Amino acid sequence: MDVKEHFRSPVRGPRFTSVLGLVLLVGMPVLFVTGLLSYTAYNPGLGPPNDRTPDAGLLGFQLFDWPAGPSWLYWLTQSVHVIGGFVLIPVVLAKLWSVLPKLFVRPPVTSVLHALDRLSLLFLVGGTLFELATGVLNTQLAYWFPGSFYRLHYYGAWVFAAALAVHIATRFAKLRRGLRDEGGEELRAVDPSEETISRRGAVALVGAGSFALFAVTAGQAIGGPLRRTALLAPRGGADPGPEQNGFQINKPAAVRGITARDTGEGWRLSVQKADGGTVRLDHAQLRAMTQTTARLPIACVEGWSTGNQDWRGVRLTDLARLVDAGADDDMFVESLQRTGAFRAVYLRANQVRAGLLALEVNGKPLSLDHGYPARIIVPAAPGVHQTKWVTRLTLGRPA
Structure with a gap:
C-alpha cells in the first residue's frame, strides 16, 4: 500500500x-x-x-x-x-x-x-x-x-x-x-x-x-495591569514593591556578584579620556552636579519592558565635559559586576548626548538590584546597554 x-x-x-x-x-x-x-x-x-x-x-x-x-x-x-x-x-x-x-x-x-x-x-x-x-x-x-x-x-x-x-x-x-x-x-x-x-x-x-x-506573552512588553496576563513570560506577574523601585528587575545584584560593600562609601566613579586624565567622583559629588529628569523605558532582548519610569541623574555630556571630551566622542562604560555578559559596553556619541547617569528613579535612590549607586539610561537602547553599577566611563576610543 x-x-x-x-x-x-x-x-x-x-x-x-x-x-x-x-x-x-x-x-x-x-x-x-x-x-x-x-x-x-x-x-x-x-x-x-x-x-x-x-x-x-x-x-x-x-x-x-x-x-x-x-x-x-x-x-x-x-x-x-x-x-x-x-x-x-x-x-x-x-x-x-x-x-x-x-x-x-x-x-x-x-x-x-x-x-x-x-x-x-x-x-x-x-x-x-x-x-x-x-x-x-x-x-x-x-x-x-x-x-x-x-x-x-x-x-x-x-x-x-x-x-x-x-x-x-x-x-x-x-x-x-x-x-x-x-x-x-x-x-x-x-x-x-x-x-x-x-x-x-x-x-x-x-x-x-x-x-x-x-x-500569555504580550503583557510583559505592554506592562501595567496586563503584565499579570503574561503567564509564559519570566517577567510577567505583579511589579515588585517600592523597595525595588516599583518595576521589574533583570538580573539582581547577587547574581552579578555585587554586594553592598562594593557600592558603599568607598565607591567612586572614574571619568577619563582614552588619551588623557581622570576625574574621580563620589556619590555626593555626583548629586551636587546639575540633575536632569527623563521619563524612559528599559526594553530587553527577551521582549519585556519596564515601562516608562522617571529617572533622575547627571547628563553624560556633563560628565564628558569634566575631561574636555568632544561632542563626537564615543563612551566606554564599565560595571562593577563580576559575572555575566556585557560587563562593559560602548555607547555611540549620539547616545552619550541623549543619555543619563541615573542616581534616582521614581523619586527614590536606585535600589541595589536596579544599579545603585549609578546606572546608565539611554533612550531606545537595548536593556543590556543600560549598564548597572557603573564604575568607569572612558571617552573616546582606546588605541
Whole structure:
C-alpha cells in the first residue's frame, strides 16, 4: 500500500497549505528584519564587547548607526520580534503538518534540481525550527545552548533567510495556484476520512492558538495591569514593591556578584579620556552636579519592558565635559559586576548626548538590584546597554 494512503485527513490540501504559507511569507520576513534591527541596536560597528559576532565577515554588516530616539524604538522592534515569534509557532506547526505527506513521496529525488529543492527545504525547515526554539528558550532564560545565544541565533537567521529566498523564488507560483485550490494533488488524501472540522475551522483553530500565545506573552512588553496576563513570560506577574523601585528587575545584584560593600562609601566613579586624565567622583559629588529628569523605558532582548519610569541623574555630556571630551566622542562604560555578559559596553556619541547617569528613579535612590549607586539610561537602547553599577566611563576610543 502507498504510504500516502495513511494520510487521510480531508483538511489537507493546496489551499489550506497556501493560506498558512501566505501568513508565514509575511510574518517570517518581519521577524528577520526586526532581528537585524536588534543586531543594529547593539552597535556592532563599535566592535567587542558590543559585537558578539566578531567572525561574521560579510554577514556582520551594520545597517546604520542606531538612533537615540524615539525612546520607545527598541521596545517596539524587539516586542514585535519576540511576540511575533510566539504568535507564528502554531502557524509553522500547522504548515509542517499540512505538507507531511510530501516527506514520503517516492522516489525522494528525481533530478538534480529536485535534490537542490529538497536540500533548500531542509535548511528552511531546520532554520525555522532552530530560530523559534532558541528564541523561546532565550525568553524563558533557559540558556541551554552549545555556545552564545546571540551568535547562534544570528547565524541561524541568515541560514533561514537564504533558504527562504530560494523557497520563494521556486514556489511563489505554486502558492498562487494553491490559494485557488489548484494543483497540490500530493497533499490531498487518496481516501479521505469523515470530516470532523472544515478547512476554515482548521485555519480558525490555528489562529486561536496564535492569539492564545499572544495573550500569555504580550503583557510583559505592554506592562501595567496586563503584565499579570503574561503567564509564559519570566517577567510577567505583579511589579515588585517600592523597595525595588516599583518595576521589574533583570538580573539582581547577587547574581552579578555585587554586594553592598562594593557600592558603599568607598565607591567612586572614574571619568577619563582614552588619551588623557581622570576625574574621580563620589556619590555626593555626583548629586551636587546639575540633575536632569527623563521619563524612559528599559526594553530587553527577551521582549519585556519596564515601562516608562522617571529617572533622575547627571547628563553624560556633563560628565564628558569634566575631561574636555568632544561632542563626537564615543563612551566606554564599565560595571562593577563580576559575572555575566556585557560587563562593559560602548555607547555611540549620539547616545552619550541623549543619555543619563541615573542616581534616582521614581523619586527614590536606585535600589541595589536596579544599579545603585549609578546606572546608565539611554533612550531606545537595548536593556543590556543600560549598564548597572557603573564604575568607569572612558571617552573616546582606546588605541
